[in-house]
Amino acid sequence: xxxPGRALGASKPRMLTSVSASAKPQSGKKGSNPxxxxxxxxxxxxxxxxxxxxxxxxxxxxxxxxxxxxxxxVVVINSGLFAATDIQIQGSEHVTKHDAIQLIDLPENTSLxxxxxxxxxxxxxxxxxxxxxxxxxQFPHTLIITPTERKVIAIAYISSDDLAWAIGDDDTWIAxxxxxxxxxDQGNVITTGExxxxxxxxxxxxxxxxHYGAVLLTDVSADVAPVSGQAVNSKAVKAGLDYVRGxxxxxxxQVKDISTPSVEAISANxxxxxxxxxxxxxDIAKKERIVTKLLSQVEGVTYINVRSPxxxxxxxxPTS
Numbered sequence: 001x002x003x004p005g006r007a008l009g010a011s012k013p014r015m016l017t018s019v020s021a022s023a024k025p026q027s028g029k030k031g032s033n034p035x036x037x038x039x040x041x042x043x044x045x046x047x048x049x050x051x052x053x054x055x056x057x058x059x060x061x062x063x064x065x066x067x068x069x070x071x072x073x074v075v076v077i078n079s080g081l082f083a084a085t086d087i088q089i090q091g092s093e094h095v096t097k098h099d100a101i102q103l104i105d106l107p108e109n110t111s112l113x114x115x116x117x118x119x120x121x122x123x124x125x126x127x128x129x130x131x132x133x134x135x136x137x138q139f140p141h142t143l144i145i146t147p148t149e150r151k152v153i154a155i156a157y158i159s160s161d162d163l164a165w166a167i168g169d170d171d172t173w174i175a176x177x178x179x180x181x182x183x184x185d186q187g188n189v190i191t192t193g194e195x196x197x198x199x200x201x202x203x204x205x206x207x208x209x210x211h212y213g214a215v216l217l218t219d220v221s222a223d224v225a226p227v228s229g230q231a232v233n234s235k236a237v238k239a240g241l242d243y244v245r246g247x248x249x250x251x252x253x254q255v256k257d258i259s260t261p262s263v264e265a266i267s268a269n270x271x272x273x274x275x276x277x278x279x280x281x282x283d284i285a286k287k288e289r290i291v292t293k294l295l296s297q298v299e300g301v302t303y304i305n306v307r308s309p310x311x312x313x314x315x316x317x318p319t320s
Contacts, residue, residue, distance in 0.1 A: 082112045086142040094129040112137045128229040152212040157205040160222035164205035173226040216257040236260045239281040246284030279307030
């Protein structure tokens with residue numbers, strides 16, 4: 001006798017859930033794979049190392065090229081290809097080419113590339129006339145060296161020694177000059193050949209001052225001892241130089257000489273024969289204005305005292 005019941009093998013169907021391939025896995029520390037992160041970092045480091053290695057090869061190539069160029073440059077510089085075999089000295093009245101070459105003393109292997117302008121300047125400055133040097137290169141073998149001479153602003157005549165010393169615009173004793181000079185009919189110094197006349201002593205010093213466009217300083221104390229290339233340290237002479245620089249060019253053109261026996265006793269002798277007592281080198285512009293005004297407004301002036309410009313005095317010859 002059979003009993004009713006369920007058929008064998010008949011089971012309740014199960015529901016299958018599919019997971020999309022694009023679905024993001026759940027995040028969380030549980031279930032994360034640390035090996036995958038390490039692998040990513042390793043891959044990144046390998047890529048960076050490869051890039052650095054590539055750049056290193058480029059940098060190495062550049063360094064190699066630069067080293068090769070340096071070797072070529074050294075070979076060219078030390079070869080005779082640009083040797084300084086033609087040395088020209090230009091533009092100097094008191095420095096001859098022979099003297100300049102002796103002072104420069106260039107090494108035998110000097111080329112236009114390795115020549116040292118500072119060394120040339122240092123050598124030439126042993127001559128007190130030289131204040132600077134211009135060095136130019138003209139390839140392939142020429143060096144043009146032009147000394148710049150000090151500008152003479154004053155000639156100091158020391159009567160006790162019958163010497164006329166040139167003074168530069170940097171207040172430096174340059175060198176003694178001959179106190180026997182040849183001049184033409186107008187009194188201009190002739191440096192070559194024979195002139196119409198020969199001047200000596202203070203007259204020669206005055207002609208030299210005119211030649212250099214300088215001012216003659218007279219009555220210089222006998223204890224002044226100039227040294228070529230050394231700074232002027234006489235207070236009286238320095239005060240005289242202050243007047244040379246402080247006067248206007250128009251007024252300076254009227255000055256025959258400046259007497260400098262001491263600072264307090266400085267005076268100027270003008271071309272028209274008028275003596276101007278100046279004193280120390282204070283208030284130079286004011287003193288010049290007073291003298292210029294008197295000369296233009298008062299007739300027959302023979303002497304002016306502006307040692308104290310606020311209380312100046314003057315003398316004039318009586319007029320008929």
